[in-house]
Amino acid sequence: MHTTVIPDLFGRVPAGLFGPLSGPLASLYWAILARYFQYEFEREPFALVKPAATEIAEQLLRASPIWQERREELLSLEQDGTLPESEPDLAGEAALARTMARRLVARLEATGWFHFEYRSNLGQVLSFHPWAARVLDTLVRVARDEQPIFQGYAHSIATLLKPDTFASRPGVSLREARRHTLELVRELKILNRNIYVFTQRLLDEVTTAAGVLAEGIDHYKDAVTANYHRLKTVENLYRWRTDILLRLDAIERDPVSIESAARWYAEQLDLERDAASRQVQEDLHLMRMQFETLPEITDDIDARNARFSGVALRKLMYLLRQDRRTEGQLQYLVERLARDEAPELEFDVYKCELLCDGFLYTPPTRRPKAAPQPLLPRRRELSEDVREQLARRLRNPFARARIEEFIGTLLGAGQDAPMGDVPLEDDEDYVRAIHLVIHGLDGKGTYRFRPAEETSPARVRKGAYEVPAGRIERTRKKG
Incomplete structure (x- = not known):
């Protein structure tokens, strides 16, 4: 099933279904269909027999202005080839209204909105076609602005x-x-x-x-x-x-x-x-x-x-204040000009200056533009102590190079040392020991950390600090 295919509407419904709702009598046909829909689907179970349907159509016809204003068009319905032959002329207004009501009902039936089916206990009963019932449901909701x-x-x-x-x-x-x-x-x-x-x-x-x-x-x-x-x-x-x-x-x-x-x-x-x-x-x-x-x-x-x-809000303010405020007057003129409804306006515009003694208007003055001024750099020589202090603060004491310098000092001329030889006096020593282990496990430096065997103690503890047990071994740099 593809949603891109255009559905064939008139393969499902009769081609003339909407004909009654598109002519000059559309409002009358709609009133009849809407009333039938209410009786059929919006009330308690109710069978609308054909005589009652004709009587409803007659009542709606008499109440409609069309009965007085477009009677000739109603009478011309008998020339429609889709309708049965006209009934014999009957005397009186009531007989004429009943004849026209029957023709209206007959046209709606002929164009496919409903049909009358016979039931042995009731006679001819009105029944909407499935497509007509669904279309009417939508039209009724639209008419009610639901x-x-x-x-x-x-x-x-x-x-x-x-x-x-x-x-x-x-x-x-x-x-x-x-x-x-x-x-x-x-x-x-x-x-x-x-x-x-x-x-x-x-x-x-x-x-x-x-x-x-x-x-x-x-x-x-x-x-x-x-x-x-x-x-x-x-x-x-x-x-x-x-x-x-x-x-x-x-x-x-x-x-x-x-x-x-x-x-x-x-x-x-x-x-x-x-x-x-x-x-x-x-x-x-x-x-x-x-x-x-x-x-x-x-x-x-x-x-x-x-x-x-x-x-x-602006429209309301404009309508309420348009007679008392200049803003409202201007908005009124703009609105009329936009609609091409305003008369031709001829006026001159003069420079608003010195209209009378004591006039408060002050012409605007142009301020001189500030010229850009370069910023002069300030030079200050630093002492060696200050330079050394800044250098120590900028250097990361736990970078790989600093750790390898520490390992060189720790091992001296030897090739290895246990983790127990690593000082753990304070927090800085503890953090350095952690980085020592991390760098020693990746195999990228000048040393490596070999964890202790399972049979040996797994941790080395000094005071409040504890690090993994093992040995630090010197290796060659990778070239």
């Missing part, structure tokens, strides 16, 4: 990937987690774009302080603040993100779960076993990439949200 619950997506993904949940149904959990991940990122991207739309609407359309408050508090709160800010505070998205990424790491290292998920994919999606395994890996990779790039989206949302707040 906002997604971001923390609900994050909670569902984290729950599906929990070890106990995932272990029982790896395939189902992974597929559903992938779906929720794509929906979460999609809705965040939509929110990101919508904030820009809110900002532009505030700049271009709102002309009163009350409008700024309504747009910035009421509308914006419903679309952004109430939901997204909760995800940034109480239900912090980054906490969910870390847990989910850790679970994805664990799943990728679990071959048993991967194999079980691949078997489910093969059965559910009708794939070969190799293709199912690849699809499992692709879904895991897709989820990882979506969550790893999530901070970029949220940072962009934060920046746009801050810009909206700043625009709303």
Whole structure:
């Protein structure tokens, strides 16, 4: 299964499905479909028989302005070749409305939104086609301006990937987690774009302080603040993100779960076993990439949200103070000039200087630029004692050369000596002994340290200090 292939929509749904929602009678057709959807899917179990469906359509038709304003277009529906032949003319307004309602219902049925199936105990019952029910569900939520619950997506993904949940149904959990991940990122991207739309609407359309408050508090709160800010505070998205990424790491290292998920994919999606395994890996990779790039989206949302707040505040201040402050007047002129709505303005600009006695304007004066001055070096001769003291402090007493000088003094004319001969009077002696052992073990100097045999004491102790036992032996330098 490749996500890059464009799905064939009209291989699944009738080509004329959206025809009723694209013409001049679209609002009437939509009212009928939305009401049928509410009866079918948003109430207690209820069978909508054909006479009741026709009566609902008639009520909506009578309540619509179209019935009075576009009656001729309604009457022309009988010329549509997809409809049954028109009924005999009936007398009276009620009969005409009932005839038009039947034609509206018939067109919706003919274009593929629903059909009527016969049931022995009820008669003709309205039944939505699967594609129509899903499309209507989306359209109803859009019409209601329902906002997604971001923390609900994050909670569902984290729950599906929990070890106990995932272990029982790896395939189902992974597929559903992938779906929720794509929906979460999609809705965040939509929110990101919508904030820009809110900002532009505030700049271009709102002309009163009350409008700024309504747009910035009421509308914006419903679309952004109430939901997204909760995800940034109480239900912090980054906490969910870390847990989910850790679970994805664990799943990728679990071959048993991967194999079980691949078997489910093969059965559910009708794939070969190799293709199912690849699809499992692709879904895991897709989820990882979506969550790893999530901070970029949220940072962009934060920046746009801050810009909206700043625009709303400046617009409100401008509208409230534009009659009393020069700043407001200038902003008013700039706004009108930007929209090409301001009249032609002709004025001259003169140097603001000595307009009247006692004028407080002072022309700016240029200060002389400071010339660079070279720094003169200070020389101070050091005494020999000071030089020697600095040299001792700069030399590392535990460097290899210093240690080898010490070994030469310790061994004298001999070739070896035990570690017991090394002085251990203070901390400096102890640190030097440690470096002596370290340099003597790497074999790169003029001596080597041979540790004591297992039968001999392993440590040499002098007072509070203790070092490894062994012998120091002179060797030749490596050339």
